[in-house]
Amino acid sequence: MCQLCGDARHVDRLVVARRGFLKLAGSAAVGFAVAGRAFAKEAERPPKPENVVSPDVALERLMAGNQRYVEGVARRHDFKAEREALSMGQNPFAGILSCADSRVAPEYAFDTGRGDLFVVRVAGNFASDDGIASFEYAAQVLGTPLIMVLGHEACGAVSAAIKSIKDNTTLPGHLPALVTSISPAVKAVLDKPGDTLSNAIRQNVILNVEKLKTAAPILSQAVEKKQVRIVGAVYNLANGRIELVS
């Protein structure tokens, strides 16, 4: 039985992948080799062969999809036809760290189908340990060549963090945890000229790209070996355009 999705048919391939992935905990170098072999097995029959691309081609594909979305000429996605191919595995061509904001929908914004994007979402699009672990899985086991941190204009989470820090107030419930995660970006731009919210949104993307790039040993080594590229971008709510910032 698959440990991730509960599908009994996935057992062989995912057990192999997980075995390789878990060995990374013992030794990064050995683990990479093992996980590499695991991925090679995954890659024998990628459900979406068109997703086996270089990091640069993956980025070009993302941006071309965004251009179609902006122009209102998004493709028709036949989810019924994709379902069967994807029932036995996945090989998404990009990982996206997005805000939870309902106006930012990565699959729509990049005009992609199922099995194309490995999306981690949290208000404020910051890389928590759980998020980093998710992208380690995507990069190492699923062979995803590109990760994008995607901020957006008028982000409520970043706005709340700015207000909390400026006013020196504590937000209710679990919200202080969000403030703590976003505060490095806010503090870095508080004294900078220009709009504090826009600057903090952009800085938050830049800092989290760096956090993912330097997340040792898995992502940092994958970036060093140019197996994975990590970029940052900001989504424009009014026109849907996604602009690269790092």
Ligand SMILES: [Zn+2]
């Ligand atoms: Zn947001």
